[in-house]
Amino acid sequence: MAGLVDSFLASAEALTDCAKRNTLAALPVVFLALIGGTYISYQFFIYLRILAEAYVLPGVPLSTFGAKKKAPGTGAWAVVTGATDGIGYEFALQLAKAGFNVFLASRSAEKLGKVAAEIELAVPGVRTKTEAIDFSAGNDKQYDALEAALKDLPIGVLINNVGKSHDHPEFFHQTDEEEIRQIVEININATMRVTKIVVPGMIDRKRGLIINMGSFAGQVPTPLLATYSGSKAFLIGWSQALAEEVRRNGIRVQLLNTYFVVSKMSKVRRSSSMIPLPKQYVAQALRTLGNNVGAVGRPYTSTPWPGHALIDWALERVLPSKGPIFRSSYEARLRTRAKALKKK
Numbered sequence: 001m002a003g004l005v006d007s008f009l010a011s012a013e014a015l016t017d018c019a020k021r022n023t024l025a026a027l028p029v030v031f032l033a034l035i036g037g038t039y040i041s042y043q044f045f046i047y048l049r050i051l052a053e054a055y056v057l058p059g060v061p062l063s064t065f066g067a068k069k070k071a072p073g074t075g076a077w078a079v080v081t082g083a084t085d086g087i088g089y090e091f092a093l094q095l096a097k098a099g100f101n102v103f104l105a106s107r108s109a110e111k112l113g114k115v116a117a118e119i120e121l122a123v124p125g126v127r128t129k130t131e132a133i134d135f136s137a138g139n140d141k142q143y144d145a146l147e148a149a150l151k152d153l154p155i156g157v158l159i160n161n162v163g164k165s166h167d168h169p170e171f172f173h174q175t176d177e178e179e180i181r182q183i184v185e186i187n188i189n190a191t192m193r194v195t196k197i198v199v200p201g202m203i204d205r206k207r208g209l210i211i212n213m214g215s216f217a218g219q220v221p222t223p224l225l226a227t228y229s230g231s232k233a234f235l236i237g238w239s240q241a242l243a244e245e246v247r248r249n250g251i252r253v254q255l256l257n258t259y260f261v262v263s264k265m266s267k268v269r270r271s272s273s274m275i276p277l278p279k280q281y282v283a284q285a286l287r288t289l290g291n292n293v294g295a296v297g298r299p300y301t302s303t304p305w306p307g308h309a310l311i312d313w314a315l316e317r318v319l320p321s322k323g324p325i326f327r328s329s330y331e332a333r334l335r336t337r338a339k340a341l342k343k344k
Helices: 002-055 086-098 109-122 140-150 177-205 226-249 278-287 306-318 323-342
Strands: 077-081 101-106 128-132 155-160 208-213 251-256
Touching: 002 306, 077 086, 077 177, 086 101, 086 109, 086 155, 086 278, 101 109, 101 140, 109 128, 128 140, 140 177, 155 177, 177 208, 177 226, 177 251, 208 226, 226 251
Parallel strands: 077 101, 077 155, 101 128, 155 208, 208 251
Antiparallel strands: none
């Protein structure tokens, strides 16, 4: 009997030792599974947050910046550059409908007059002003005239929309010098100069909204569009720095990170869930104002369109490296370049 008990105890001890060894061996696997589960849960939370900010959570109301929807003509002014078509036109029209008077700045006086008339017809009582300026010229006299025209207006919103891209994808060393100059002048210098004109008044009034039009080409360097890509990358850093400078004065600066939108610049003519019409894009941008949506963890930046937001999330939070994106982008732009050159 004693031998049987001893045998049982020995077997139990052996099983216990085996269990301990197996448990210790399994600890790394359990630890890795815990890390993986935590990471997946976090990414799923970010995904839900993006959807909530895109579809559910309200943005900052435009009345914060002086809109008076119920009394057209009595609200603050919204200044829109590049306002005669596409995204700029929609910003001007939708801001007028929201209760702002609108100041339109673009190159063609004829087109400006037409857009102003359309806005006044669509929103009875709203006030409009226009200033023809060639932002590609960098002409001091034209900027002086613009500053004089804006001087006495209570400006609540500035939309730095005017922009220029390349005529077609091209290697940097083969890009036309004038095209390079115009891209830098319009995308960078014009944005800074108009902002410098408008900001002092916003500081005095202790309120204001400045929206700068960014691009995925600035977020992800784009081969064969090097100058345009670099100009949009500049806007990312500049917008964030400016935003921190002026936020204590009641001024909000927001960079809109944008993928394709149906427009002359993008040369895309058909809309989809990933490529909105300007009307759709602007409505979403204004509705989610102040929300990062897809630009998770990037201050003073928003990727408002849901389709764009999910791409942004994948680029920054899911993909381990942007190297493959660079290579595929290069190949795609190379094909586009070849097609464009065949047409010339």
